[in-house]
Amino acid sequence: MAKDNFYHRVYEVARQIPYGRVTSYGAIAKAIGAAKSARMVGYAMNGASALEDVPAHRVVNRNGLLTGKHHFPGTHLMQQLLESEGIEVEGDKVQDFKALFWDPKSDSKK
DNA sequence: GGTCTGACCGTGT
DNA sequence: CACACGGCCAGAC
Numbered sequence: 001m002a003k004d005n006f007y008h009r010v011y012e013v014a015r016q017i018p019y020g021r022v023t024s025y026g027a028i029a030k031a032i033g034a035a036k037s038a039r040m041v042g043y044a045m046n047g048a049s050a051l052e053d054v055p056a057h058r059v060v061n062r063n064g065l066l067t068g069k070h071h072f073p074g075t076h077l078m079q080q081l082l083e084s085e086g087i088e089v090e091g092d093k094v095q096d097f098k099a100l101f102w103d104p105k106s107d108s109k110k
Numbered sequence: 111g112g113t114c115t116g117a118c119c120g121t122g123t
Numbered sequence: 124c125a126c127a128c129g130g131c132c133a134g135a136c
């Protein structure tokens with residue numbers, strides 16, 4: 001691919017997350033061809049949180065848990081953002097995660 | 111150029 | 124059901 005930057009790939013996928021939807025790190029990792037590097041996805045998202053084009057708040061772990069909320073400024077910013085999009089969030093967990101889950105590969109575009 | 115860390119995931123006890 | 128360990132990869136020191 002043109003972009004060899006691992007980070008850029010993660011940002012691209014995360015950026016494609018539709019409104020009111022969430023996905024998991026593993027799904028993104030798999031979408032970029034690094035299913036075994038889900039950790040890298042989260043690591044890359046660290047810089048994504050600074051980019052408005054990359055809704056890191058829509059990315060949660062496999063359990064639908066807002067594991068990355070601790071990295072966001074404020075206390076419940078991530079949760080508030082999700083609720084603002086119509087996503088039910090209780091505590092640090094996304095409700096109906098399975099229903100709101102969005103598969104990047106489902107986007108099917110390249 | 112070796113070592114440590116990290117917003118994960120899966121499996122085992 | 125809760126905790127522990129391993130793996131896999133890339134970036135920072």
